[in-house]
Amino acid sequence: MKERQLNDDELQNLINEVEPYANKGEVAEYIPALARANKTDVAAAVYTVDGRVFQGGTYGHTFTLQSISKVLSLALVLDERGEEEVFSNVGMEPSGDPYYSISKLEFSNPTKPYNPMINAGALAITDLLPGRSKERKLANFIDYVRQLAGNNRIEYNKNVADSEFQTSFLNRSLLYYMKQFGVIGGKVEDIIDLYTKQCAVEIDCLQLARIGAVFSLNGKDPEKGTQLISERTASICKTFMVTCGMYNASGEFAIKVGVPAKSGVSGGIMAVVPNRFGIGIYGPALDDRGNSIAGWKLLQKMNERYAFSIF
Numbered sequence: 001m002k003e004r005q006l007n008d009d010e011l012q013n014l015i016n017e018v019e020p021y022a023n024k025g026e027v028a029e030y031i032p033a034l035a036r037a038n039k040t041d042v043a044a045a046v047y048t049v050d051g052r053v054f055q056g057g058t059y060g061h062t063f064t065l066q067s068i069s070k071v072l073s074l075a076l077v078l079d080e081r082g083e084e085e086v087f088s089n090v091g092m093e094p095s096g097d098p099y100y101s102i103s104k105l106e107f108s109n110p111t112k113p114y115n116p117m118i119n120a121g122a123l124a125i126t127d128l129l130p131g132r133s134k135e136r137k138l139a140n141f142i143d144y145v146r147q148l149a150g151n152n153r154i155e156y157n158k159n160v161a162d163s164e165f166q167t168s169f170l171n172r173s174l175l176y177y178m179k180q181f182g183v184i185g186g187k188v189e190d191i192i193d194l195y196t197k198q199c200a201v202e203i204d205c206l207q208l209a210r211i212g213a214v215f216s217l218n219g220k221d222p223e224k225g226t227q228l229i230s231e232r233t234a235s236i237c238k239t240f241m242v243t244c245g246m247y248n249a250s251g252e253f254a255i256k257v258g259v260p261a262k263s264g265v266s267g268g269i270m271a272v273v274p275n276r277f278g279i280g281i282y283g284p285a286l287d288d289r290g291n292s293i294a295g296w297k298l299l300q301k302m303n304e305r306y307a308f309s310i311f
């Protein structure tokens with residue numbers, strides 16, 4: 001088994017090789033609080049399905065989930081409400097457009113966001129989170145992340161949530177458009193409040209790698225063996241990660257790395273190597289399509305060394 005060679009030193013060596021790429025990227029600035037990230041940070045953790053852990057780089061830091069939260073809210077909503085309800089509101093096709101794009105919404109008839117990994121679809125999924133109030137929905141989401149990450153102190157970062165809430169004009173536009181056509185049941189301001197908090201849930205690489213390991217194990221907790229996500233839901237989520245998880249670079253990522261992965265604008269990437277390990281990466285310098293530039297390179301190098309592409 002190739003991953004036997006993986007250890008902290010190997011991981012650190014690979015991180016050293018990709019660190020220079022961080023200088024070629026830019027941190028996200030459209031959410032003011034994210035603009036303060038340290039551009040040169042690169043960190044990674046690997047959580048194997050038998051519970052071994054490897055870490056390297058600046059791995060102590062926490063960061064916010066941002067778009068990685070989309071795959072977790074989808075998992076929770078699918079298990080709570082079932083496929084039929086979810087996919088009557090949101091589609092299954094990659095859009096090929098940037099995550100914030102509004103253009104395809106107008107051309108879908110009936111109005112339906114293309115998939116749950118772009119903002120329009122993710123906002124529609126947030127509207128379906130279980131709970132009678134937005135406070136309850138947020139608490140349920142955070143509890144869920146805590147279980148997946150194996151840490152019950154996980155919280156959302158209020159500064160990052162406030163900062164996005166005050167500047168989310170485009171996401172509000174997507175919501176108002178969908179509200180007009182009946183895709184959204186709740187109030188726009190409630191959904192934007194909940195969504196910005198969901199995106200601001202704070203995590204570190206190791207916790208993210210552990211969540212990846214749950215997906216690698218088809219939904220099973222790597223320590224307790226309990227089923228945290230149903231097998232069917234885990235499979236749907238992994239499929240969306242392959243087809244849409246790296247935004248409009250998902251096709252190139254499938255060719256160059258070849259595993260389910262989801263990135264966020266904070267610079268996080270969660271990658272899932274089925275039946276082997278979960279990977280959590282943080283590198284806030286982004287490429288022009290919004291993926292961590294060093295994180296992508298690191299996964300590419302890891303695939304070259306450990307041959308984990310599923311294709």
Ligand SMILES: NC(=O)CC[C@H](N)C(=O)O
Binds near residue numbers: 100
């Ligand atoms: N790509 C992302 O990570 C986007 C998430 C961010 N909260 C937004 O909606 O704009």
